[in-house]
Amino acid sequence: GQQVMQIPQYQHVQEGEDFTTYCNSSTTLSNIQWYKQRPGGHPVFLIQLVKSGEVKKQKRLTFQFGEAKKNSSLHITATQTTDVGTYFCAVTSGTYKYIFGTGTRLKVLA
Amino acid sequence: DAMVIQNPRYQVTQFGKPVTLSCSQTLNHNVMYWYQQKSSQAPKLLFHYYDKDFNNEADTPDNFQSRRPNTSFCFLDIRSPGLGDAAMYLCATSRDLAGAHYTFGSGTRLTVV
Numbered sequence: 001g002q003q004v005m006q007i008p009q010y011q012h013v014q015e016g017e018d019f020t021t022y023c024n025s026s027t028t029l030s031n032i033q034w035y036k037q038r039p040g041g042h043p044v045f046l047i048q049l050v051k052s053g054e055v056k057k058q059k060r061l062t063f064q065f066g067e068a069k070k071n072s073s074l075h076i077t078a079t080q081t082t083d084v085g086t087y088f089c090a091v092t093s094g095t096y097k098y099i100f101g102t103g104t105r106l107k108v109l110a
Numbered sequence: 111d112a113m114v115i116q117n118p119r120y121q122v123t124q125f126g127k128p129v130t131l132s133c134s135q136t137l138n139h140n141v142m143y144w145y146q147q148k149s150s151q152a153p154k155l156l157f158h159y160y161d162k163d164f165n166n167e168a169d170t171p172d173n174f175q176s177r178r179p180n181t182s183f184c185f186l187d188i189r190s191p192g193l194g195d196a197a198m199y200l201c202a203t204s205r206d207l208a209g210a211h212y213t214f215g216s217g218t219r220l221t222v223v
Binding site for chain 1: 154211
């Protein structure tokens, strides 16, 4: 079955440092979504990527879809304490079902 | 504001005692999902309804059932909760099956004693 790994599993950064999480699939993807889950909260949709090589930005967040559509990254520039949480990718290979990645837990030290 | 509402926020049930979790939505979305999320893990899809059509995941235990009496409401029934069923249960909706993102409720944290 499809496997979706995210690396790193955990990341601690000093406030102001950059952060990147990677999402890797064993199969070619139709599209990928990113979600953020604050501690004790629920996943909140951030963005969806569809096209090969696509890059989208939301303020300090940059999302990229790999050329082969098997991987994606989320990069946060100059992290803030409000960025704390777990970042999940969710992928589909063409069916209706989205598989959530293993998640990357980000802690930001003030 | 349009939203997905889950009640209760916290639920404590006894081992083996049936429990029902509820979810309602004001988004008028066609699809409603139930996810189980254990500590430090990714959400795991249990089943979903596309309108009135029920779709069970292959590895969802028979202990878990669901009902969707109308567009707005969906229920998760756990017939005989075990200690391993303690988790956060997340309800989500999407406008359609393909290409639409999920809107999650705040979740119900289930404790089994």
